[in-house]
Amino acid sequence: MWYEYLILFAIVKECYAVITQLNDTEYGRMPALFELDDYDTCLRKFNSLYCLARLDLFADPPNDLIAVINEYSEYTAKHYNHSYIERGVCIATTCKKYINNTNSNILDLNASLEACLNQTIWNNYGLQAKLTHIFYCNKQDDEIKYDWSDWLFGGILAVLVSINIIGSFYDLMLEKYYQDKKGDKYNNENPYILCFSIPRNWESLRSIKLKDYRVEGLKGLNGIRVITSFFIPIAHVMWLIGTGFTDNPQEIEKASESTHYQLIFNGLMIVQIFFVISGFLMVYNLEVLSGNVPVTWSLLPNIFLYRLWRLTPVYFLMILFTATWLRYLGSGPLWKLYVMSVVSDCRQYWWAHIFYINNYFPEDKACAVHTWHLAADMQLFVLGSIMYIATKSKGRSLVITLLLLFSMAAPALHVWFQDLDALVIFKPEFYRSFWNETYRYLHVLGHNNLSCFIIGMVSGYFAYSWQKNRVEVFRHKIWQYLAWCVVPGVVGLILTGSVFYTETRLSLVIRMTYAATHRAILGVITAFVILGLVFKIENVQRHLLEWDGWVVLSKLTYCAFLLHLNMVHILLGARTQLGHVSFFYVVINHLGIVTLSYLAAIPLYLMVEVPFNRLIKTLIQDTMEMNKKKL
Numbered sequence: 230m231w232y233e234y235l236i237l238f239a240i241v242k243e244c245y246a247v248i249t250q251l252n253d254t255e256y257g258r259m260p261a262l263f264e265l266d267d268y269d270t271c272l273r274k275f276n277s278l279y280c281l282a283r284l285d286l287f288a289d290p291p292n293d294l295i296a297v298i299n300e301y302s303e304y305t306a307k308h309y310n311h312s313y314i315e316r317g318v319c320i321a322t323t324c325k326k327y328i329n330n331t332n333s334n335i336l337d338l339n340a341s342l343e344a345c346l347n348q349t350i351w352n353n354y355g356l357q358a359k360l361t362h363i364f365y366c367n368k369q370d371d372e373i374k375y376d377w378s379d380w381l382f383g384g385i386l387a388v389l390v391s392i393n394i395i396g397s398f399y400d401l402m403l404e405k406y407y408q409d410k411k412g413d414k415y416n417n418e419n420p421y422i423l424c425f426s427i428p429r430n431w432e433s434l435r436s437i438k439l440k441d442y443r444v445e446g447l448k449g450l451n452g453i454r455v456i457t458s459f460f461i462p463i464a465h466v467m468w469l470i471g472t473g474f475t476d477n478p479q480e481i482e483k484a485s486e487s488t489h490y491q492l493i494f495n496g497l498m499i500v501q502i503f504f505v506i507s508g509f510l511m512v513y514n515l516e517v518l519s520g521n522v523p524v525t526w527s528l529l530p531n532i533f534l535y536r537l538w539r540l541t542p543v544y545f546l547m548i549l550f551t552a553t554w555l556r557y558l559g560s561g562p563l564w565k566l567y568v569m570s571v572v573s574d575c576r577q578y579w580w581a582h583i584f585y586i587n588n589y590f591p592e593d594k595a596c597a598v599h600t601w602h603l604a605a606d607m608q609l610f611v612l613g614s615i616m617y618i619a620t621k622s623k624g625r626s627l628v629i630t631l632l633l634l635f636s637m638a639a640p641a642l643h644v645w646f647q648d649l650d651a652l653v654i655f656k657p658e659f660y661r662s663f664w665n666e667t668y669r670y671l672h673v674l675g676h677n678n679l680s681c682f683i684i685g686m687v688s689g690y691f692a693y694s695w696q697k698n699r700v701e702v703f704r705h706k707i708w709q710y711l712a713w714c715v716v717p718g719v720v721g722l723i724l725t726g727s728v729f730y731t732e733t734r735l736s737l738v739i740r741m742t743y744a745a746t747h748r749a750i751l752g753v754i755t756a757f758v759i760l761g762l763v764f765k766i767e768n769v770q771r772h773l774l775e776w777d778g779w780v781v782l783s784k785l786t787y788c789a790f791l792l793h794l795n796m797v798h799i800l801l802g803a804r805t806q807l808g809h810v811s812f813f814y815v816v817i818n819h820l821g822i823v824t825l826s827y828l829a830a831i832p833l834y835l836m837v838e839v840p841f842n843r844l845i846k847t848l849i850q851d852t853m854e855m856n857k858k859k860l
């Protein structure tokens with residue numbers, strides 16, 4: 230009968246009731262998500278243990294409170310899952326009654342801990358708790374065990390530092406020699422050792438001399454790069470408060486309702502700006518190059534090797550550091566949870582990072598997560614340059630169009646087949662569990678970020694040819710007005726992501742359309758900005774972006790980008806008390822981390838990045854001179 234269906238429907242509906250909001254009194258009835266006993270005083274006690282555990286809440290028979298908890302947790306777009314809780318417990322104080330001898334075997338500990346926590350929860354809330362996971366138990370004298378990888382990193386560090394010291398002294402001695410014998414050129418100087426001279430590299434960091442008019446036209450890119458990478462760490466700083474062990478998690482649950490948090494959450498898309506720049510520079514440089522030498526297949530390995538050589542030394546050092554010394558840089562109740570997971574993933578997957586394929590390994594959850602961008606960029610670069618050479622003579626516009634269509638279809642198809650969201654939605658549980666399907670299966674994969682790279686390539690091509698043929702494309706006044714719309718436009722685009730923070734997911738078509746288009750739209754805006762800089766559409770903003778300071782900062786950006794995430798890990802792991810959710814903390818932490826990572830980037834840049842860059846340049850020069858001599 231039709232009304233039977235109606236009743237059935239009503240029942241089904243009832244089962245899936247979702248509580249979207251609770252007032253403070255109601256919220257306070259639920260057990261706190263996180264609690265941490267005092268760590269240092271605990272470990273100071275004789276024979277003490279400090280355990281970090283996860284418990285599932287239940288009630289048998291079910292009661293009103295557990296229903297509220299489950300229904301509240303059902304709203305995953307905005308709420309944490311309150312049906313499990315995490316506790317840092319000092320056995321010697323909190324569970325004294327349950328443990329006769331803390332040295333007893335671990336099975337005993339397991340049962341006692343459960344009984345102890347269950348009793349506390351039972352007394353306070355009338356719920357039962359089942360121990361589902363003991364992350365680890367810390368003792369006072371956990372000894373440090375160094376292994377060969379620690380020595381490897383230490384050895385490499387020592388070698389690098391000594392070469393730099395030798396190089397610097399060598400440079401200073403040469404200088405003195407020149408001063409003593411003016412004008413008499415010392416012919417036997419070794420250019421390879423001089424690559425490691427810190428004074429010289431410092432000069433090259435400070436210098437803002439630009440080589441020719443072409444590079445002059447691209448000066449504003451430094452501004453874009455620095456400003457964009459200034460905002461990148463905010464998303465990671467949100468970890469500090471979103472990941473849990475905070476005393477007011479309800480603030481995170483309310484966060485998606487406020488504009489400033491929405492800007493941070495959906496601001497994840499600004500990384501696309503880098504892909505546009507990358508595609509632009511690749512084509513532009515290849516076009517410039519093809520003015521001097523024929524760009525053919527035989528040049529390709531050299532181009533790849535040069536790029537790998539420029540990026541990899543610093544990157545490798547950072548991964549090696551993360552896999553080794555990072556774990557000794559702190560301690561605390563949460564250290565193993567937040568830092569050891571990163572370290573162990575890096576020990577397992579370092580090779581995927583070195584080969585720039587880590588973004589296709591979803592199992593690699595924690596190791597240097599920000600470097601998915603490097604991997605994707607490398608993959609796009611390889612694809613783009615192969616395409617550039619393959620279509621040198623004909624078919625370029627056809628291939629570009631096809632690739633652009635593919636690049637927009639790919640994310641949409643992912644959404645369809647894997648039932649993903651249109652963009653990464655910052656559900657509270659994403660931070661807590663480190664896992665989000667849209668992030669892993671869509672956001673970080675190289676081919677899903679292709680559209681912006683292609684748009685960048687196209688604009689690089691046009692920029693070069695318009696510059697060469699002195700075509701004035703942007704003479705009309707309307708372009709100037711458009712230039713002023715860029716910043717509001719980008720902010721507006723970012724805010725459109727907020728429509729996806731709803732109780733029930735939006736329909737598949739909307740999600741697919743958004744997934745297909747939003748990157749490309751941002752890409753077109755960015756391409757317009759770059760062309761605007763090259764062809765000087767609007768002067769106020771251009772002068773802002775062409776400030777000399779950006780040039781210097783931009784050189785440090787790569788190192789700073791690589792370094793910043795480890796600071797987040799350290800801050801997270803070194804916490805001994807519950808954190809506090811507040812936007813002000815986000816801002817302060819963000820500014821602190823950005824500043825620190827730029828400061829830490831200076832020695833890395835001077836002692837690793839520049840020396841290795843100069844090394845390859847010297848090598849190339851030498852081989853070219855040798856070839857000339859042979860001819």
Ligand SMILES: *[C@@H]1O[C@H](CO)[C@@H](O)[C@H](O)[C@H]1NC(C)=O
Nearest residue numbers: 250251252253254255256257
């Ligand atoms: C909170 O909600 C409960 C149930 O909906 C209600 O009984 C209570 O009066 C509310 N408390 C406040 C302070 O609004």
Ligand SMILES: *[C@@H]1O[C@H](CO)[C@@H](O)[C@H](O)[C@H]1NC(C)=O
Nearest residue numbers: 285302303305310311312313
């Ligand atoms: C919340 O966590 C519990 C326990 O791990 C799990 O059974 C439940 O499915 C989760 N709820 C949601 C909505 O994910």
Ligand SMILES: *[C@@H]1O[C@H](CO)[C@@H](O)[C@H](O)[C@H]1NC(C)=O
Nearest residue numbers: 325326327328329330337341
């Ligand atoms: C502790 O040991 C005493 C005697 O050895 C025993 O009676 C008691 O049940 C034990 N308590 C627990 C919690 O195991």
Ligand SMILES: *[C@@H]1O[C@H](CO)[C@@H](O)[C@H](O)[C@H]1NC(C)=O
Nearest residue numbers: 343344347348351357358359
């Ligand atoms: C939790 O404690 C209550 C009260 O002591 C008890 O009735 C219940 O069986 C315990 N549950 C578990 C899972 O230990």
Ligand SMILES: *[C@@H]1O[C@H](CO)[C@@H](O)[C@H](O)[C@H]1NC(C)=O
Nearest residue numbers: 336339340360361362363364
């Ligand atoms: C606790 O011990 C029980 C019984 O040996 C085991 O089934 C369970 O997995 C253990 N729980 C944890 C969190 O280790």
